[in-house]
Amino acid sequence: MYSSQASALPHRVIGLISGTSVDGIDAALVEITGTELDLKVELLAGKTYPYPADLRERILAVCAGEAISMLELADMDDAIALAFAQAAQNIQIGYQPANLIGSHGQTVYHRPPKEAGVGKTTLGYTLQLGRGEMIAYLTGITTVSNFRVADIAVGGHGAPLVPRVDAFLLSHPHESRCIQNLGGIGNLAYIPARTDDWLSQIRGWDTGPSNSLLDLAVERLTSGTKTYDEDGQWAASGTPCYPLVKKWLTHEYFHLSPPKSTGRELFGVAYLNQCFQDAEPYQLSPADMLATLTELTVASIVHSYRTFLPQMPQRVFLCGGGSRNLYLKQRLQLALETVPVLTTDEAGVSADFKEAIAFAVLAYWRQLGIPGNLPTATGAPHEVLLGEVHQG
Ligand SMILES: Nc1ncnc2c1ncn2[C@@H]1O[C@H](COP(=O)(O)OP(=O)(O)OP(=O)(O)O)[C@@H](O)[C@H]1O
Ligand SMILES: CC(=O)N[C@H]1[C@@H]2OC[C@@H](O2)[C@@H](O)[C@@H]1O[C@H](C)C(=O)O
Structure with a gap:
């Protein structure tokens, strides 16, 4: 645990992310004080x-696997960086300027890491575009x-x-608690009550598709x-076909033990095509x-919680x-039975901008020399x- 002395003064930080839904850039301008247990973000x-x-x-x-040349890759990297830099400039209008940017890209x-024999791992591979050096160059603000x-x-x-940031912003x-992100891909942070050793008992992993298949459909x-x-109005007027849900739940990802991560590589266009094919005999509307x-x-x-958590959380x-998908929220509440389902707004953290806020905090921790990963969530x-x- 780190002392808060280094950060007695508030830090004005911008967090930027575009997630797996690829709907746009979420930007958050925040003021941060404290470090971990005393972390406060406005x-x-x-x-x-x-x-x-x-x-x-x-x-x-590109996410769906289309091949591009190196030239096109460089152009796309810069086009994304430009859009992120513009978002950083715009979010500051009317405010004192920020002195740090955390940009996820x-x-x-x-590609998650793979077991490669006893004690050996083939390293994972991950690529986020929107290079930080260009954001720093265009905004003049130091960028992580x-x-x-x-x-x-x-x-x-x-x-x-994000689970490490969740731990300090949303523990009780x-x-x-489970903090359940419903982005393109879903992921959770399970945070036990803040008693002895609570940090080492936090768990986190990607639960699978959340909006990615719905949006594509x-x-x-x-x-x-x-x-x-x-x-979720359109979905709310339909009826789920349970034999199909049962079939789709046999996908090996859902049965892998955490830590685990995934993306549009597994739950993207090809998977959705398979879902439509599987649905043909049922003639669904x-x-x-x-x-x-x-x-x-x-x-x-729900399968993920019941199978892999040490116990069900008291609240989600x-x-x-x-x-914001009311139908999805209502179905989740029904499936989780007595466990109340709320949004993080109700715990004081914006449900829409929590990921952007998290990357502002991660940049701030980077500058203070505080680690950002949680080994129980990433498997590091x-x-x-x-x-x-x-x-900058
Ligand atoms: N009012 C709404 N009703 C239904 N769905 C909504 C609503 N508002 C947003 N969404 C869904 O949320 C998606 C965007 O969510 P979000 O910005 O959290 O995803 P992301 O950050 O790209 O994902 P990830 O967390 O996987 O990186 C939209 O593509 C849409 O499917
Ligand atoms: C590789 C990648 O971008 N993963 C995203 C994605 O979107 C949700 C889920 O899959 C999560 O693992 C992660 O994002 C959030 C911000 C995270 O790292 O906590």
């Missing part, structure tokens, strides 16, 4: 800046980026990284006129298909865009400093 401004439509399409194509590829590689370099998954003295069912099902895909997200989360707090053998620093 959200001054939070906003999502949508990507230009052509850039979003190019990113999604855009994940375009993620490329957070995942240091954890990967010691054999970890490099993901999920007497209550065990909506695009497909509307011939591209819609990108998501607002509030579009609404039934969306309800069934929603149920896969719900069932995979949702965050990420999927926490020990804590490491995360992020590369580019002076």
Whole structure:
């Protein structure tokens, strides 16, 4: 545990991320004081800046495995960095300028590490575009980026990284909690009540698809006129097909023991095509298909908790865009029975901007020399400093 002396003064930091939904750049301007147990973050401004439509399409194509040249890769890296730098400039309008940026960038590829014989691991590989050096150059603000590689370099998954920040922002003295992110991919942080040794008992992993398949299905069912099902209204008018959910739950990812991480490589276009093929004999309506895909997200989360957690949490707090999907939230509450399902807003942390806030905190920790990974979530053998620093 680190002393808070180094950070007695508040730090104004910008956190930036575009996640696996590729819907746009979430930017948070925050004021941070304290370090870990005394960490305090005030959200001054939070906003999502949508990507230009052509850039979003190019990113999604690359995520789906389309080949591009090195020249195109460099251009895409810079186009993303430019969009991130603009988001950083815009979020500060009307505020005192920030002195640090933590930028996650855009994940375009993620390959978890693999066992390679006794005590050996083939390192994972992860690629986030939107290079930090360009953001620092364009904004004149010191920028920390490329957070995942240091954890990967010691054999970890490099993901999920937010659980360590969740631990200090959302733990409770007497209550065990799950913080469930519903992004393109879902992930959780299980945080026991803050008694002795609570930190070492925190768990975290990716639960599987959350909005990624739903969004792709909506695009497909509307011939591209819609990108998501607002509030889950369309899905709510359908009925889940349980034999399909049962079949899809046999996917080996759901049965892998944590630590584990995944991405659009596993739960993207190819997987959705398979889902539509599997659904053919059932002649589902579009609404039934969306309800069934929603149920896969719900069932995979609940299966994950019941199988891999030491005990069920006392409360679940949702965050990420999927926490605004009322149908998904309602189905999750039904499946979790007596465990209350809330959003992190109700625990004082913005459900929409928690990931952006987390990368502001991770950059701040990097500057203070505080590790950012949680080995029990990433599978790394020990804590490491995360992020590369580019002076502004
Ligand atoms: N009102 C809403 N109703 C239903 N779904 C919503 C709503 N608002 C946002 N979403 C969903 O949330 C998604 C965006 O969520 P979020 O920004 O948390 O994802 P992300 O950060 O890209 O994902 P990840 O956490 O995997 O990196 C949208 O693509 C959409 O599917
Ligand atoms: C490689 C990558 O970008 N992973 C993301 C993704 O989106 C959700 C889940 O999969 C999580 O593991 C991670 O993001 C969050 C911010 C994390 O690291 O905690």
